[in-house]
Amino acid sequence: MSLIIHSKKGLYCPIAKVYIDPWRKVDNALITHGHSDHARHGHKFYVCAEPSVPILKHRLGLNINIRGLAYGETLVVNGVKFSFHPAGHITGSAQIRVEHKGEIWVASGDYKREDDGLCTPYEVVRCHHFITECTFGLPIYQWRPQEEIIEEIKSWWSQNAAIGITSVITAYSLGKAQRIIHSLGSEIGPFYTHETIEKMNTVYRGSGISLPRTQKISESLSHNQVKKALIITPGAAIGKQWPKSIRDYRIGMASGWMALKNNRKRRGADKGFVLSDHCDWVGLNNSISDSGATHIYPTHGNTQIFSKWLNEQGYNAKPIETHYGSAEDKDGQLS
Numbered sequence: 275m276s277l278i279i280h281s282k283k284g285l286y287c288p289i290a291k292v293y294i295d296p297w298r299k300v301d302n303a304l305i306t307h308g309h310s311d312h313a314r315h316g317h318k319f320y321v322c323a324e325p326s327v328p329i330l331k332h333r334l335g336l337n338i339n340i341r342g343l344a345y346g347e348t349l350v351v352n353g354v355k356f357s358f359h360p361a362g363h364i365t366g367s368a369q370i371r372v373e374h375k376g377e378i379w380v381a382s383g384d385y386k387r388e389d390d391g392l393c394t395p396y397e398v399v400r401c402h403h404f405i406t407e408c409t410f411g412l413p414i415y416q417w418r419p420q421e422e423i424i425e426e427i428k429s430w431w432s433q434n435a436a437i438g439i440t441s442v443i444t445a446y447s448l449g450k451a452q453r454i455i456h457s458l459g460s461e462i463g464p465f466y467t468h469e470t471i472e473k474m475n476t477v478y479r480g481s482g483i484s485l486p487r488t489q490k491i492s493e494s495l496s497h498n499q500v501k502k503a504l505i506i507t508p509g510a511a512i513g514k515q516w517p518k519s520i521r522d523y524r525i526g527m528a529s530g531w532m533a534l535k536n537n538r539k540r541r542g543a544d545k546g547f548v549l550s551d552h553c554d555w556v557g558l559n560n561s562i563s564d565s566g567a568t569h570i571y572p573t574h575g576n577t578q579i580f581s582k583w584l585n586e587q588g589y590n591a592k593p594i595e596t597h598y599g600s601a602e603d604k605d606g607q608l609s
Contacts, residue, residue: 275530276584277354278381278405282292285596290356295381297596297598303319304356305315307363307364307366313333321349326368327340327367328477329448329474332473340487361384362383362387362394364393366455368383369385378401380403382568386550388419389491392452393449403571404570405573406562409575410554412579412580415555417557423548423549426548427490428462432462438516440524441505443495443525443527444507446551448474449458451506454549456484464489464503466490469490469491474486499519525543525545527543528545530554533548538574571593573596581593
């Protein structure tokens with residue numbers, strides 16, 4: 275019997291009777307991170323990395339039964355050892371290491387290799403079996419360094435502010451929004467945020483994470499307040515319940531999907547910034563190589579193509595069908 279199997283409720287460890295990121299209600303759920311396709315309502319007991327606890331409580335309810343483990347701390351259930359290790363995806367994100375009788379599996383969740391300066395950087399975890407996402411599992415997806423993209427955003431924002439045009443960046447409310455705010459600083463102008471993002475900013479600050487000052491978008495804002503501002507909002511909320519003072523604005527989208535120019539046009543953006551919280555092609559391949567695993571299980575993304583590639587490189591790769599969304603499924607927002 276495999277240490278981890280695919281079941282109708284999610285990835286399952288039969289020996290310990292626990293699930294990893296289950297998509298149906300279960301008794302015991304190990305959660306890699308707080309995005310809604312991985313952390314769902316209704317489980318009886320949750321275990322996650324300690325920095326993810328306030329995020330899960332905010333999203334799933336303060337009264338959920340939850341335990342947080344420090345990165346690297348071991349939890350033993352019926353002889354199976356579980357531990358959480360940084361995934362570098364968003365704050366609190368983790369890879370879950372599972373060990374029993376010398377056999378080691380790692381369920382990576384979502385992850386990225388670049389240190390974004392905000393969340394705990396990715397940690398290589400050696401294993402025999404590696405369950406990996408492959409959202410951007412094609413050679414066309416190769417990211418430039420974050421600092422170059424942030425400078426592009428700053429330049430675009432400065433040009434807009436110089437002529438009194440409000441800059442709007444669309445970003446997912448958990449992770450990407452805070453990454454952008456943290457990286458940009460507030461030298462050019464003020465930050466205004468959609469309500470969902472501002473609530474998450476409050477959770478971050480309450481956890482001791484420092485972010486530049488932000489303010490929720492409100493009807494009371496004047497044109498002078500917003501004309502040099504950067505507004506950060508989920509894409510689905512653009513223009514909805516905004517104050518009339520926001521007249522002229524330009525829309526920028528920060529996403530790995532912006533590597534394809536037709537995605538920017540299709541989404542109605544004026545500018546695309548290639549900034550992702552997921553690994554690119556090089557990052558995926560390096561992570562698999564660094565893990566030392568010979569058995570690879572690609573999940574959500576280009577699973578068939580990526581598995582074929584890995585098999586050609588000498589791995590034993592087999593895709594696993596999961597209910598985790600692609601980067602575009604998270605509340606209708608590009609990731």
